[in-house]
């Protein structure tokens with residue numbers, strides 16, 4: 310019998326690690342089964358505090374976030390939902406919070422291109438995702454959105470670039486998913502072997518320090 314209970318699904322989604330890692334890293338996963346339960350404002354504040362303390366090249370902190378919630382800013386929430394492409398809209402619009410991340414493309418100092426801006430937006434976003442996991446919340450990133458539409462919808466200047474949308478919320482309504490999405494949600498999480506990405510000496514030679 311495939312799992313449908315929350316505890317069983319969460320157990321199924323736990324990272325199957327060879328080496329021990331922090332609990333929140335192990336539990337973080339991109340659920341499709343969001344509950345419509347609103348996220349407490351205090352918890353949202355904690356997530357952005359976590360983002361704020363991410364490292365960044367030259368401490369430029371090139372990240373910005375457009376925060377929308379179904380209850381506090383329904384029009385903005387709808388605008389962002391409308392930017393989502395394909396299946397993403399189906400599952401993401403159950404989540405009570407949708408966020409657009411944005412990168413500032415040039416350094417303040419000297420005006421040179423900041424090649425690490427998107428990387429650093431990712432660092433801040435991952436800080437949020439891990440803090441969210443510690444608060445029993447889930448974050449699911451969505452590259453499948455129309456960046457030009459998002460730029461227009463929120464008047465994002467040319468100096469900045471929409472990077473990703475992400476949904477935040479509690480784990481919940483598995484039964485509301487389509488059969489295809491239920492199937493995807495039930496799958497365990499897969500990762501490449503260490504030998505395929507930890508090298509030593511020369512490119513492609515697996516490091517003996519981190520065996521599979």
Ligand SMILES: Cc1cc2nc3c(=O)[nH]c(=O)nc-3n(C[C@H](O)[C@H](O)[C@H](O)COP(=O)(O)O)c2cc1C
Nearest residue numbers: 337338339340397449450451452453454473498499
């Ligand atoms: C930058 C980025 C973009 C993503 N875009 C999408 C997306 O458009 N739709 C989607 O369903 N999942 C998206 N994901 C989620 C990935 O599919 C997911 O992280 C990956 O399958 C690993 O699963 P896990 O996060 O549960 O470990 C995205 C993840 C990242 C980091």
